[in-house]
Amino acid sequence: MPAQAFGNLVTQLSPARVWLAKRGYTFQFAYKGEALANVSGGLSRGMSYAHELTWVNNFDLGKLLGLDGWILHGVLMERAGRQISFDHVGERRILLSEVYSLSGHMAAHLADFYVEKAFRRNSININLGRITLTHTYGTSLLLCTFMIQCSAPVGIKGVQGWSVYPKATWGGTIRLRPTRDLTLRTGVYASSVLTSNPSGWAWGSEKQTGVMLPIELTWEPFIGPRKLPGHYKLGFGHDTSGFADMIGSVPSSMAMRYAVQRPQPRDTFYIEADQMIYRSHGLHQMAGGYLMAGYIHNTPQVSVFSDQFYIGTSLLGIIPFRPLDRFGVMYSYYQISKRLTLGQHLLQDAGLPFPAGVNNPQTHTATLEAYYGIPVVPGVLLQPSFEYQMRPGETSVIPNATVIGLKVIGNL
Numbered sequence: 308m309p310a311q312a313f314g315n316l317v318t319q320l321s322p323a324r325v326w327l328a329k330r331g332y333t334f335q336f337a338y339k340g341e342a343l344a345n346v347s348g349g350l351s352r353g354m355s356y357a358h359e360l361t362w363v364n365n366f367d368l369g370k371l372l373g374l375d376g377w378i379l380h381g382v383l384m385e386r387a388g389r390q391i392s393f394d395h396v397g398e399r400r401i402l403l404s405e406v407y408s409l410s411g412h413m414a415a416h417l418a419d420f421y422v423e424k425a426f427r428r429n430s431i432n433i434n435l436g437r438i439t440l441t442h443t444y445g446t447s448l449l450l451c452t453f454m455i456q457c458s459a460p461v462g463i464k465g466v467q468g469w470s471v472y473p474k475a476t477w478g479g480t481i482r483l484r485p486t487r488d489l490t491l492r493t494g495v496y497a498s499s500v501l502t503s504n505p506s507g508w509a510w511g512s513e514k515q516t517g518v519m520l521p522i523e524l525t526w527e528p529f530i531g532p533r534k535l536p537g538h539y540k541l542g543f544g545h546d547t548s549g550f551a552d553m554i555g556s557v558p559s560s561m562a563m564r565y566a567v568q569r570p571q572p573r574d575t576f577y578i579e580a581d582q583m584i585y586r587s588h589g590l591h592q593m594a595g596g597y598l599m600a601g602y603i604h605n606t607p608q609v610s611v612f613s614d615q616f617y618i619g620t621s622l623l624g625i626i627p628f629r630p631l632d633r634f635g636v637m638y639s640y641y642q643i644s645k646r647l648t649l650g651q652h653l654l655q656d657a658g659l660p661f662p663a664g665v666n667n668p669q670t671h672t673a674t675l676e677a678y679y680g681i682p683v684v685p686g687v688l689l690q691p692s693f694e695y696q697m698r699p700g701e702t703s704v705i706p707n708a709t710v711i712g713l714k715v716i717g718n719l
Contacts, residue, residue, distance in 0.1 A: 331371040333364075335362075340406070361384050378422065382417075390404055400611060421438050465611065467550075468519040470501065492523050496518065546573045565649070581600075612644070613642050674694065687715075
């Protein structure tokens with residue numbers, strides 16, 4: 308992930324890393340902490356802190372067991388803290404802090420646990436096991452330099468079927484790469500509620516409601532004499548689970564005019580693009596400045612967010628004497644399903660209470676996020692951040708909120 312601090316803080320471990328790698332084992336241990344304070348608007352002034360400890364393990368099964376080309380990946384995570392969206396902003400549908408666990412406070416949550424195998428000079432690749440979909444579909448390196456949209460846009464990762472860290476699910480993907488610039492990936496995954504199996508270990512308790520069928524076509528050209536990379540993605544996902552009509556419970560006095568539709572599957576369509584516009588300090592894909600944009604659409608009848616649009620930029624070295632600092636800014640607009648809005652209007656007209664966390668019929672909201680990433684030493688990154696949420700809670704009842712904070716990332 309580009310948001311991590313490049314390099315390692317404890318260089319004394321390098322000989323041990325090399326020794327282990329030659330024998331088939333590589334690892335990474337990282338800390339990520341986020342402290343965010345609401346300084347204006349929202350529900351109240353105050354600060355919330357959350358952190359994440361991540362231990363990534365990779366086992367080369369060729370070196371260890373003679374299974375040439377097979378790699379076993381395992382990720383353990385510890386997450387703890389509080390979410391500023393809930394505590395001080397009054398937002399229940401969008402997480403303003405990236406590090407906030409769906410599972411609550413877990414000392415060792417098992418996230419990804421899967422095997423990988425490449426064929427035909429990596430033109431064919433398969434992944435099988437417990438996998439986080441939004442590290443395979445709908446994601447990008449650049450999105451995870453931001454807090455709100457990491458590891459995929461809210462319109463994707465906020466719905467069942469598109470599992471997001473630390474939630475993994477059973478399934479597999481096959482990736483086909485017929486040319487250098489073109490990739491097609493598709494797979495089959497179990498669909499279950501994002502908060503099910505809170506520890507990641509209780510596989511038998513995970514209630515599956517259907518299957519997710521994702522497909523994504525990616526074009527990654529290198530443009531011009533300086534070979535500026537771009538990433539253009541067209542994706543679709545079909546979740547066969549039967550999702551309830553977002554209109555909710557229709558008051559009995561209006562049941563003749565507004566019928567609750569029977570449960571139906573959910574479809575998600577997305578298009579995402581980013582393009583490097585200048586190169587600076589290196590030949591790798593993060594060595595420069597990017598423009599980026601995306602659009603997501605979900606089946607409105609069974610989705611909280613029917614649409615999302617975002618546009619942003621991520622720029623390296625905009626201050627001459629700070630060539631490796633990165634600045635990013637992103638605006639995102641979120642449209643609530645008109646079916647959900649209608650159901651809330653019906654409750655209001657009938658004089659009935661709204662569901663918990665809702666203060667008025669919800670329609671739309673928007674967020675603006677900016678950051679400035681500062682690599683302090685190899686292995687440590689400081690990233691001051693600014694967030695501004697318009698219409699917290701998707702209504703005009705709560706004042707627009709201004710949030711400032713600091714992210715700290717350290718790699719052992």
